[in-house]
Amino acid sequence: MSRIEAPRSEDAVVTGDLTGRLLAGLPAEAVLTDPGVTASYSHDMASFCPAGAPAVVVLPRTVEQVQHVMRVATELRVPVVPQGARSGLSGAANATDGCIVLSLTKMDRILEISPVDRIAVVEPGVINATLSHAVEEHGLYYPPDPSSWEMCTIGGNIGTGSGGLCCVKYGVTAEYVLGLDVVLADGRLMSTGRRTAKGVAGYDLTRLFVGSEGSLGIVVRAVLALRPKPPQQLVLAAEFPSATAACAAVCRIMEGGHVPSLLELMDRTTVKAVNDLAHMGLPETTEALLLAAFDTPHPAADLAAVGELCEAAGATQVVPADDAAESELLLQARRLSLTALEAVKGTTMIDDVCVPRSRLGAMLEGVERIAAKYGLTIGVCAHAGDGNTHPTVCFDAQDADESRRARESFDEIMALGLELGGTITGEHGVGVLKKEWLAREIGPVGVEMQRAVKQAFDPLGILNPGKVL
Numbered sequence: 001m002s003r004i005e006a007p008r009s010e011d012a013v014v015t016g017d018l019t020g021r022l023l024a025g026l027p028a029e030a031v032l033t034d035p036g037v038t039a040s041y042s043h044d045m046a047s048f049c050p051a052g053a054p055a056v057v058v059l060p061r062t063v064e065q066v067q068h069v070m071r072v073a074t075e076l077r078v079p080v081v082p083q084g085a086r087s088g089l090s091g092a093a094n095a096t097d098g099c100i101v102l103s104l105t106k107m108d109r110i111l112e113i114s115p116v117d118r119i120a121v122v123e124p125g126v127i128n129a130t131l132s133h134a135v136e137e138h139g140l141y142y143p144p145d146p147s148s149w150e151m152c153t154i155g156g157n158i159g160t161g162s163g164g165l166c167c168v169k170y171g172v173t174a175e176y177v178l179g180l181d182v183v184l185a186d187g188r189l190m191s192t193g194r195r196t197a198k199g200v201a202g203y204d205l206t207r208l209f210v211g212s213e214g215s216l217g218i219v220v221r222a223v224l225a226l227r228p229k230p231p232q233q234l235v236l237a238a239e240f241p242s243a244t245a246a247c248a249a250v251c252r253i254m255e256g257g258h259v260p261s262l263l264e265l266m267d268r269t270t271v272k273a274v275n276d277l278a279h280m281g282l283p284e285t286t287e288a289l290l291l292a293a294f295d296t297p298h299p300a301a302d303l304a305a306v307g308e309l310c311e312a313a314g315a316t317q318v319v320p321a322d323d324a325a326e327s328e329l330l331l332q333a334r335r336l337s338l339t340a341l342e343a344v345k346g347t348t349m350i351d352d353v354c355v356p357r358s359r360l361g362a363m364l365e366g367v368e369r370i371a372a373k374y375g376l377t378i379g380v381c382a383h384a385g386d387g388n389t390h391p392t393v394c395f396d397a398q399d400a401d402e403s404r405r406a407r408e409s410f411d412e413i414m415a416l417g418l419e420l421g422g423t424i425t426g427e428h429g430v431g432v433l434k435k436e437w438l439a440r441e442i443g444p445v446g447v448e449m450q451r452a453v454k455q456a457f458d459p460l461g462i463l464n465p466g467k468v469l
């Protein structure tokens with residue numbers, strides 16, 4: 001990892017001063033300065049993203065403590081990098097030299113679950129799966145379900161605007177965030193949005209914060225929309241002789257008006273990687289495995305209809321799961337995909353290109369061409385129903401030439417996504433990894449307006465500097 005410059009990081013005198021000031025409003029155990037410990041907070045899970053050395057890591061437990069941190073940071077002009085579980089895949093939570101890492105993981109209380117209002121009110125450090133299990137006990141459902149749901153936090157999900165497996169039916173994080181409490185750069189507390197079913201008072205600042213990657217303020221509380229818990233979903237697995245045929249099936253399913261609760265794709269490389277890692281017995285002769293699920297009252301009938309569409313698109317095998325347990329095993333296999341691909345050569349660069357569903361086939365054919373051109377293994381798993389692909393470049397980081405080819409192919413995949421009318425990131429965010437690509441997607445006027453927004457919220461540029469823009 002190389003280092004990047006922070007707006008201000010003068011010397012140990014400043015660090016000493018900084019620590020002393022922080023300790024005036026935080027308990028000693030919430031302020032970490034041991035370099036061996038602070039270094040472990042320096043980066044998220046993305047490769048090729050520069051990360052600096054934090055001056056200090058703070059672990060507040062209250063809103064007032066977060067306000068104190070931001071007041072000190074503003075006064076001393078020290079950059080602040082908010083962090084959740086650091087499971088991000090774009091370097092958005094990476095430290096800058098001399099920064100305060102503001103870890104929200106200790107603010108992990110579920111404050112309220114209201115079945116009548118169908119909302120949950122939570123602190124940012126709540127783990128996604130913890131919230132999901134807690135609301136289930138009330139017959140409710142919090143849909144956004146990144147594959148990392150057992151480790152990532154709601155604050156991080158809001159920071160990245162994360163998606164997941166069931167988003168094809170239920171939508172992404174942005175659709176579930178109704179209101180926020182945010183500590184601004186200067187320490188003021190702002191409430192946005194609502195806890196009502198409707199509300200259009202003023203600009204939608206809540207939505208602005210979703211996906212802002214910690215660059216506009218610190219989320220300290222969130223009001224989240226919940227849904228009634230749907231029936232248990234049942235999964236079908238279909239094997240295809242090519243990724244193109246699997247993509248054609250996706251198009252037929254969507255065109256046919258079906259509403260699957262999940263429509264995921266794993267290519268041959270991914271299937272093999274998952275088998276190698278977890279011995280799951282997935283079919284390795286298939287070029288692409290499509291998983292479709294329904295959580296309707298009669299999922300078997302829906303699966304039969306979708307199975308026929310898969311066969312019409314060329315599926316060689318269509319196998320509905322026998323029961324919920326077998327369905328869950330298939331989902332586990334899909335959730336393991338990125339971790340399994342990492343084990344192939346030790347390091348991965350994970351693209352997150354989302355294209356219109358109608359272009360999914362062209363996207364996957366292009367990725368195959370790019371893999372052949374650079375002589376690399378690129379496994380693809382995809383939230384196929386959303387057109388959101390994760391072409392994952394597997395490489396040996398010790399091999400300089402392979403690392404260079406990995407970076408180049410990673411970029412070429414983003415260029416292909418833009419050519420096909422897509423976006424460089426469907427759910428992982430821009431961070432530092434895709435910063436140069438943002439302008440290519442949104443253009444100079446878009447960049448100018450985004451900078452104006454950043455300036456309004458963070459005039460001193462201390463909030464997660466060097467990320468997004």
Ligand SMILES: Cc1cc2nc3c(=O)[nH]c(=O)nc-3n(C[C@H](O)[C@H](O)[C@H](O)COP(=O)(O)OP(=O)(O)OC[C@H]3O[C@@H](n4cnc5c(N)ncnc54)[C@H](O)[C@@H]3O)c2cc1C
Pocket residue numbers: 044045081082083084085086087088089092093104124145146147148151152153154155156157158159160161162163164165212213214215217218219220338339427428464
């Ligand atoms: C194996 C694996 C599978 C994954 N699968 C998916 C997937 O299916 N879908 C998906 O979308 N992502 C996925 N991810 C990526 C990652 O888990 C998500 O981006 C997740 O939302 C990050 O949450 P986190 O708590 O780890 O946040 P972090 O990585 O710590 O932070 C993410 C961003 O949010 C900001 N942030 C964190 N907390 C706050 C706060 N309280 N206030 C303001 N800003 C804040 C940070 O500054 C940073 O910019 C996966 C990652 C892994 C490792």
